[in-house]
Amino acid sequence: MGTKQGATGMGTEGERFERNADTDANVDVDVDANADAAVGERRHLVGLAYRMLGSLAEAEDAVQEAYARWYAQAPERRAAIVSPGAWLTTVLSRVCLDVLGSARVRRERYVGEWLPEPLPDGAEWAVGAAFPADPADRITLDESVGMAFLVVLESMTPAERVVFVLHDVFRYPFPEIAAIVDRSPAACRQLASSARRRVGAAPARTTGSAVVVREFRQAWEAKDIGALVGLLDPSAVMVADGGGLVSAVVRPVEGGERIAQYLAQMAEWAPGLVLLERTVNGRPGLVAQRDGATATVAALDVVDGRITRIWAVRNPEKLGRWTAA
Structure with missing residues (x-):
């Protein structure tokens, strides 16, 4: 054996x-x-x-x-x-x-933080020559592919x-x-x-979050810093992965107020950004598109009605399946 x-x-x-x-x-x-x-x-x-x-x-x-x-x-x-x-x-x-x-x-x-490659819902996979619509390649989305869980797995040998x-x-x-x-x-x-x-030492897992994600999207679109702060946990953390290929914060942004200010500034810097509510690794998340191309896929953890973690994947090499979704 x-x-x-x-x-x-x-x-x-x-x-x-x-x-x-x-x-x-x-x-x-x-x-x-x-x-x-x-x-x-x-x-x-x-x-x-x-x-x-x-x-x-x-x-x-x-x-x-x-x-x-x-x-x-x-x-x-x-x-x-x-x-x-x-x-x-x-x-x-x-x-x-x-x-x-x-x-x-x-x-x-790796330049900056490395995050797992985000997965769309099975019905939203991009279809094209590079990504054929083969159901055998689609992964069942469950607790074991949540972004929080995958990040914990990254800490293991x-x-x-x-x-x-x-x-x-x-x-x-x-x-x-x-x-x-x-x-x-x-x-x-x-x-x-x-x-x-390692799993047991990780922060509390996500509870129901679809309503919170929708309110967060609306506050972000309105550049309403007060509303964003109200939806973010005071100790929230945002991690972005650009891989050195696109602009992204190299270090985590810590604190609800700092994250809210950063997101409001981002909305100012990127006019025409369209925010979509999408399933990201089996959980409600956000996709930011510009000119029809996906620029960011954000997975969010929500605990007790507040967002505690944001994982924003911006590395275009990890977003190929999202552009046509």
Whole structure:
């Protein structure tokens, strides 16, 4: 169960998923069945990778790599795999571990704050040549993809994050996770426990917020600083991610009054800005568009009727799915 996987995702590791094919005819049947089963895992794999990586672009690349390793095997080898989904999950999780390790280095050089890539509601995904309307690529929006939750996941080590997502989000048992990450079940339990402490130390989660978001939009459009201050928690924090590609505050803006003043000034600096109420990672949020192009996607946390956190994603590389939405 714990044998390490080779560099191509094949080798001895794959043997724990394999069965024996009795005849050539059976191999043909099993190849067809396994091909269908493998393709059917795509949505699950994309959702898993997005929660592990916080970037849909990186998640799709990781899933593509997992499938590349799947199809790199000989047909008889694929036919011998009992569970294509388990095989692909193992390979994908290991790919994500590698990506997370290198991502930590890249994000140390990132200009300003790094935020997860925001997701629109399934019905609002942009459709075009670059982003085909493939339902298999659309991620189910639930508590585990909320911006607040993803930000907490960013504070975890790569191993903590992968184990936590596999166990606490997708309910994989520890012995199975141990085989995936090449650690003992006891070590995986410790990693999950450490990750839960990080989650438990995070600020209170969002309560109902649609009405507050609408009032916030109206106050922002009216440049009403008093109304904005009334809707913001006194200790609210706004974080913006421009990635060095567009203007954005490099450091978090702290305090309801300071945030309100900044937003009012932004409305003055950017005439013609259109604010839209949209679902952002499963929660009510705001999208700012200018000349039909999305300039900012803002996820908001609301607790006891006041906004406590604003995550404003402005990096255009993270907004491609929003412009046509």
